[in-house]
Amino acid sequence: MAILEARALNKHFGGLHVTNNVDLALEPGEIHCLIGPNGAGKSTLFRLILGEHSPSSGQILFGGEDITKLKSYRRIRRGMSVKFQVPGIFKALSVRQNLEIAMQHHYPPAALHAEIDRLLDFLKLEGEAKQLAGNLSHGQKQWLEIGMAISLKPRLLLLDEPTAGMSPEETHATGIMIQRLNADGMTVLAVEHDMAFVRQVAQKVTVLHLGQVFAQGSIDEIVADERVAAIYLGHAPEAAHA
Amino acid sequence: MNALTRFFGRLEGPQTIGRGPGFWIGFLVVLAGACLYPQFSDGYTVGNTVYFFTWVFMALGLSLIWGYGGSLSFGQTAFFGIAGYSYGILTINFGAAYGFTLVAVVLAVAIAALFAVLLGYFLFFGRISGVFLGIVTLSITLVLERFMAQTAGPEWHIGKARLNGFNGMSNMPPLTIPWPGGDIVLFPDVQLYYVVLALLVLVYLALRILVNSSFGNVLVAIRENPERAEMLGYDIRKYQLGAFVIGAALAGLSGVLYTTWGQYITPSSMGMTAAALPIVWVAVGGRSDITSTLIGTLVVLSAFQALTIHGSQYALVVMGVLLVLTVLIAPRGLILSGASLIGRLFGKRRGDA
Numbered sequence: 214m215a216i217l218e219a220r221a222l223n224k225h226f227g228g229l230h231v232t233n234n235v236d237l238a239l240e241p242g243e244i245h246c247l248i249g250p251n252g253a254g255k256s257t258l259f260r261l262i263l264g265e266h267s268p269s270s271g272q273i274l275f276g277g278e279d280i281t282k283l284k285s286y287r288r289i290r291r292g293m294s295v296k297f298q299v300p301g302i303f304k305a306l307s308v309r310q311n312l313e314i315a316m317q318h319h320y321p322p323a324a325l326h327a328e329i330d331r332l333l334d335f336l337k338l339e340g341e342a343k344q345l346a347g348n349l350s351h352g353q354k355q356w357l358e359i360g361m362a363i364s365l366k367p368r369l370l371l372l373d374e375p376t377a378g379m380s381p382e383e384t385h386a387t388g389i390m391i392q393r394l395n396a397d398g399m400t401v402l403a404v405e406h407d408m409a410f411v412r413q414v415a416q417k418v419t420v421l422h423l424g425q426v427f428a429q430g431s432i433d434e435i436v437a438d439e440r441v442a443a444i445y446l447g448h449a450p451e452a453a454h455a
Numbered sequence: 456m457n458a459l460t461r462f463f464g465r466l467e468g469p470q471t472i473g474r475g476p477g478f479w480i481g482f483l484v485v486l487a488g489a490c491l492y493p494q495f496s497d498g499y500t501v502g503n504t505v506y507f508f509t510w511v512f513m514a515l516g517l518s519l520i521w522g523y524g525g526s527l528s529f530g531q532t533a534f535f536g537i538a539g540y541s542y543g544i545l546t547i548n549f550g551a552a553y554g555f556t557l558v559a560v561v562l563a564v565a566i567a568a569l570f571a572v573l574l575g576y577f578l579f580f581g582r583i584s585g586v587f588l589g590i591v592t593l594s595i596t597l598v599l600e601r602f603m604a605q606t607a608g609p610e611w612h613i614g615k616a617r618l619n620g621f622n623g624m625s626n627m628p629p630l631t632i633p634w635p636g637g638d639i640v641l642f643p644d645v646q647l648y649y650v651v652l653a654l655l656v657l658v659y660l661a662l663r664i665l666v667n668s669s670f671g672n673v674l675v676a677i678r679e680n681p682e683r684a685e686m687l688g689y690d691i692r693k694y695q696l697g698a699f700v701i702g703a704a705l706a707g708l709s710g711v712l713y714t715t716w717g718q719y720i721t722p723s724s725m726g727m728t729a730a731a732l733p734i735v736w737v738a739v740g741g742r743s744d745i746t747s748t749l750i751g752t753l754v755v756l757s758a759f760q761a762l763t764i765h766g767s768q769y770a771l772v773v774m775g776v777l778l779v780l781t782v783l784i785a786p787r788g789l790i791l792s793g794a795s796l797i798g799r800l801f802g803k804r805r806g807d808a
Binding site for chain 1: 673684685687688689
């Protein structure tokens with residue numbers, strides 16, 4: 214059974230059809246990348262999955278359960294977690310406090326700080342625990358937020374351009390981090406522009422174009438698909454068929 | 456001993472300045488000074504200090520809602536007025552016998568809190584935030600002021616209590632504690648002083664525990680980044696509502712204490728000027744910390760009173776200038792900026808040694 218399923222999902226903003234009849238299924242344990250040119254509707258699809266937008270029509274299932282009408286925080290409590298594109302951290306608070314806020318209800322008080330230390334090690338932020346989160350480097354902010362997202366021990370991790378603004382080395386290290394999490398059983402859905410990163414981690418790739426699922430397959434199949442190359446260069450064929 | 460350490464541990468944390476034995480010794484010294492001070496002063500000055508203290512509860516409540524939670528409520532005076540009038544209506548009708556004034560205090564604060572639950576539900580569950588929250592809350596306090604201002608006629612009464620329009624409601628009984636061998640009337644100012652001081656210490660310590668708890672953690676998280684807080688699985692509306700109701704109850708406590716202190720409450724206590732002043736106290740002291748809010752409020756209130764000798768309009772202009780200067784020069788607040796500067800200097804010295 215798919216862990217996440219979108220069925221005939223539609224979202225209009227006025228006359229603008231941003232998400233157009235999208236069907237998407239994520240198998241448990243896979244790393245699935247969502248790519249597509251700017252304006253393809255990737256972010257909107259993400260917000261629909263998270264419950265920040267409600268769909269005009271269609272259904273979203275999580276673990277077989279209909280979550281279309283659930284509020285965001287309830288979806289999180291059922292085992293979703295997200296890392297935003299712009300680092301969504303608590304800038305005026307210390308790195309440790311950022312993680313404490315994420316984890317305080319998931320561990321007994323006695324075990325909390327040992328768990329935070331373990332996560333700080335994993336994120337290579339052990340020297341920055343007392344630092345204000347706003348003073349971290351860009352890459353460290355991204356990692357801190359990934360840390361907050363994974364500290365909830367989600368079944369499904371949503372990543373919106375997790376490597377935006379990172380150096381190639383940081384991007385690679387992030388890829389390894391995501392693969393380690395995936396090896397522990399976490400399903401990952403990532404929106405990503407960096408094709409090197411997609412090549413590194415993706416087990417399955419979905420291409421969105423004009424709000425529709427344009428192509429789907431392994432990274433090699435997608436790269437070999439001339440229609441995909443065409444939409445990235447701006448010469449989309451008239452009839453888009455998945 | 457262990458329980459005591461744990462208790463003190465809960466009073467400290469990243470959300471409050473001041474920690475360790477040094478701070479708490481200082482706290483006890485100040486408290487001892489506050490306890491002894493009426494012995495060396497006259498009744499009028501002590502009464503005036505009670506007047507200052509009564510406002511601090513409202514300031515602390517605003518610090519919680521605005522400084523910690525990030526929602527600017529411009530209408531704390533609405534809860535102040537509701538509780539003040541409620542106390543008047545209750546005690547004028549039912550008198551002060553059998554310790555009823557104490558019941559009336561609790562009821563009046565509860566009425567203000569209940570109103571905050573109702574209002575806050577629509578505000579926060581309707582996802583109203585930022586400047587709109589300020590506009591709505593300000594409108595509500597102004598509407599209440601206008602409404603009470605037109606109740607001068609004899610037809611406006613609740614039981615025996617005349618609302619009295621702009622002349623205000625007066626002659627409610629002062630706080631009275633039933634005591635074997637004669638009730639203690641908390642009107643000669645010294646007794647009232649000790650009760651209000653005790654309440655202030657209690658509320659201050661309780662708020663320290665609250666803001667350093669997991670509730671306080673979520674509250675500052677909402678201030679910093681509401682979307683992230685929600686995406687960690689928190690129903691942020693509940694936390695915002697919780698802080699709003701606690702803050703409103705504290706504003707209500709201010710209103711009741713003010714009313715018992717002066718045996719008087721008027722619509723202008725909910726007016727524009729009254730609504731704006733708490734913002735000045737809290738912003739100038741340092742809204743994101745309850746200690747600096749407390750000190751700042753007392754300092755600004757004393758300065759304000761000293762200035763009104765030269766005319767109250769003039770004093771208000773100075774308050775406005777003070778607010779603008781604070782926002783421009785020390786947006787975190789003068790007391791808080793000063794405290795962290797001292798903390799840094801000491802920290803550096805310790806680091807060198």
